[in-house]
Amino acid sequence: MFKAVQDGKQAAILVPTTLLAQQHLQTFSERFAGYPVRVEMLSRFLTNAQAKKVIAGLESGDVDVVIGTHRLLGGDLKFKDLGLLVVDEEQRFGVSHKEAIKGLKVGVDVLTLSATPIPRTLEMSLTGIRDLTLLNTPPSERQPILTYVGEYDERAVAESIRRELLREGQVFFVHNRVQDIDRVAAHLSELVPEARIAVAHGQMDEGTLEKVVLDFWEGAFDVLVCTTIIESGIDMPTVNTLVVDRADLLGLGQLHQLRGRVGRSGSRAYAYLFFPPDRALTEQAFERLRTIGEATELGSGFRIAMRDLEIRGAGNLLGTGQSGHIAAVGYDLYCQMVTEAVAELKGESIPEPVEIKLELPIDASLPADYVEREDLRLEAYRRLAGVTSSDEVADIRAEWEDRFGPIPVDAEALLEVAGLRAECVRTGVTDVVVTKGPGFGGPKFIARISPLALRTSATIRLDRIYKGSAYKAEPQLLQLHLSTASSIVGDLVAALQDLVPAEEA
Known part of the structure; x- marks a missing residue:
C-alpha cells in the first residue's frame, strides 16, 4: 500500500464493519504519521458533511488512502487514480459486492485477506482461477487458544x-x-x-x-x-x-x-x-x-476453511451461491470435474487417469508418530498415489526429510512402492501381484506383471538372467521369480528398468 502511494496511486481498504474501519484508521494514521500520506475513513460514523469532504478528496486526489465499509462501493464514489484495493475479511462480503468491486476501475490490483476464505473463493483459488498465498508463521509469542x-x-x-x-x-x-x-x-x-x-x-x-x-x-x-x-x-x-x-x-x-x-x-x-x-x-x-x-x-484457518468447503460445498462459480454441494459428488471428484471442464474449454487435452493395482506382501505406511497431523498424512498418501515419475518420488522424499526428519522404515517402504508405481507408469504396467511361491525348493515369491510388452532381445535376456521366470506374449504377462522378502520392491524396479530401458519405453 505504501508502495502504491509512493508511485502516485490511491489505495482503498474495504472492511465489513464500522468498528474495524475505525481501528484500521487509527493504525494506518499512526504508521503513516511521519510521511505526507493523507488517510481518511468512510463509514456511518461520519456526518454527511464529513463524508462529502472525503469523497471530494478522493476525486481530486488529495486523499491517498481511504478505509471504508460498503460505502466504498457506492455509485457516486469516484477515484482520481485508484491503484490498489485491499478487501479485509473477504468472507463477510457477498458475490454482488465482489462484482461491484470489479466495476470500480479496470486494471486495479486487488488483494483479498481472510483467515477463513468462504468456500466459493477457496474453490476459485484451488482450481487456479485466483492466486493463493498462505501466511503460515504466527506473530511472535502468540500461543494456541x-x-x-x-x-x-x-x-x-x-x-x-x-x-x-x-x-x-x-x-x-x-x-x-x-x-x-x-x-x-x-x-x-x-x-x-x-x-x-x-x-x-x-x-x-x-x-x-x-x-x-x-x-x-x-x-x-x-x-x-x-x-x-x-x-x-x-x-x-x-x-x-x-x-x-x-x-x-x-x-x-x-x-x-x-x-x-x-x-x-x-x-x-x-x-x-x-x-x-x-x-x-x-x-x-x-x-x-x-x-x-x-x-x-x-494457523489452522486454512485447514478449517478446507473442512468448511467439504461440509458446505463449493457453491456456484458462475452464480451467486457461495456454498452448496453438487448432489452425490465428493469434493475431490468435483475439483477434478471442474479442472477437466476448464481444460476442455481451453482446448487442452485431458489426460486419462492412470489406475495401477499393486499387491505386495510388505508393510508400507506413514506412522502417526512421524507425521502426527491426520490431514498431512492423508495429503501425503494422496500425493504418492498420483506420482508418475521417479523425480516426483525424490521430491517427496526430500520434503519429508526437511519437514518431518529422518524417514522411518515403514515410510521408506512406502516411498519404494511409489517408485515402483512410477516405473509402472513408465512401462505401461497396470497390475502387479506378488504371492508366495509353491515351496519345495522353488522361488520364495512370484510376481505377476501385466500388461508388459517385451522385445525379443528382452525375452532372451529374461531367460538368461532371471532363471525360472517366464513371459507369455499373448496376454503380455511376465512371471518373475523373487528370492528375498526384504528386497521385493527393489528387485521389481530393477527388473523393469533392465528389461524395458528408458530409451525403449
Whole structure:
C-alpha cells in the first residue's frame, strides 16, 4: 500500500464493519504519521458533511488512502487514480459486492485477506482461477487458544469470567440475538456481581456503540456482551477469554474468527463454545463444532476453511451461491470435474487417469508418530498415489526429510512402492501381484506383471538372467521369480528398468 502511494496511486481498504474501519484508521494514521500520506475513513460514523469532504478528496486526489465499509462501493464514489484495493475479511462480503468491486476501475490490483476464505473463493483459488498465498508463521509469542466445546453450564461461565478478572483481563460474551441481549447481560450480572458489564450490537446508534467500544477498550468494563459484530478483525490485546452461548448456530468460519479475537497479546487465552443441553445438534452443527474443537493450533484457518468447503460445498462459480454441494459428488471428484471442464474449454487435452493395482506382501505406511497431523498424512498418501515419475518420488522424499526428519522404515517402504508405481507408469504396467511361491525348493515369491510388452532381445535376456521366470506374449504377462522378502520392491524396479530401458519405453 505504501508502495502504491509512493508511485502516485490511491489505495482503498474495504472492511465489513464500522468498528474495524475505525481501528484500521487509527493504525494506518499512526504508521503513516511521519510521511505526507493523507488517510481518511468512510463509514456511518461520519456526518454527511464529513463524508462529502472525503469523497471530494478522493476525486481530486488529495486523499491517498481511504478505509471504508460498503460505502466504498457506492455509485457516486469516484477515484482520481485508484491503484490498489485491499478487501479485509473477504468472507463477510457477498458475490454482488465482489462484482461491484470489479466495476470500480479496470486494471486495479486487488488483494483479498481472510483467515477463513468462504468456500466459493477457496474453490476459485484451488482450481487456479485466483492466486493463493498462505501466511503460515504466527506473530511472535502468540500461543494456541485453549478451546472447550460442550453443553451450556452457568457454573463454567461464571468460573471462566472470574478467572479472567483475577488476572486483570477482559471477556467477550457472544450472544447473537439482539432481542434478548439485555436480559442475558442482566443474568450475567447476577452470576458474577463483581464484573462490570457492557452491551454492544449493530442496531445501536453510532455514538452509543462507539462510546461503549472505546470505554471497553480503555478498561472501563470487564465483560462485553455482544453479537458477532466483534468477529471482524477487532484487536483488543487485554481480552483473553471468549464465551459463546449458542455456538451451534454459528458458521465454522465465524467460530474461528470469533476465537481469533482473543489471545492477541501473548497471554494464554481460552474459548468456551457452548450449545443448549436440551437440544439435539444437526449433523452439520456437530461437524462444525467437532472441527473447531480439533483445529486449535496456530494457523489452522486454512485447514478449517478446507473442512468448511467439504461440509458446505463449493457453491456456484458462475452464480451467486457461495456454498452448496453438487448432489452425490465428493469434493475431490468435483475439483477434478471442474479442472477437466476448464481444460476442455481451453482446448487442452485431458489426460486419462492412470489406475495401477499393486499387491505386495510388505508393510508400507506413514506412522502417526512421524507425521502426527491426520490431514498431512492423508495429503501425503494422496500425493504418492498420483506420482508418475521417479523425480516426483525424490521430491517427496526430500520434503519429508526437511519437514518431518529422518524417514522411518515403514515410510521408506512406502516411498519404494511409489517408485515402483512410477516405473509402472513408465512401462505401461497396470497390475502387479506378488504371492508366495509353491515351496519345495522353488522361488520364495512370484510376481505377476501385466500388461508388459517385451522385445525379443528382452525375452532372451529374461531367460538368461532371471532363471525360472517366464513371459507369455499373448496376454503380455511376465512371471518373475523373487528370492528375498526384504528386497521385493527393489528387485521389481530393477527388473523393469533392465528389461524395458528408458530409451525403449
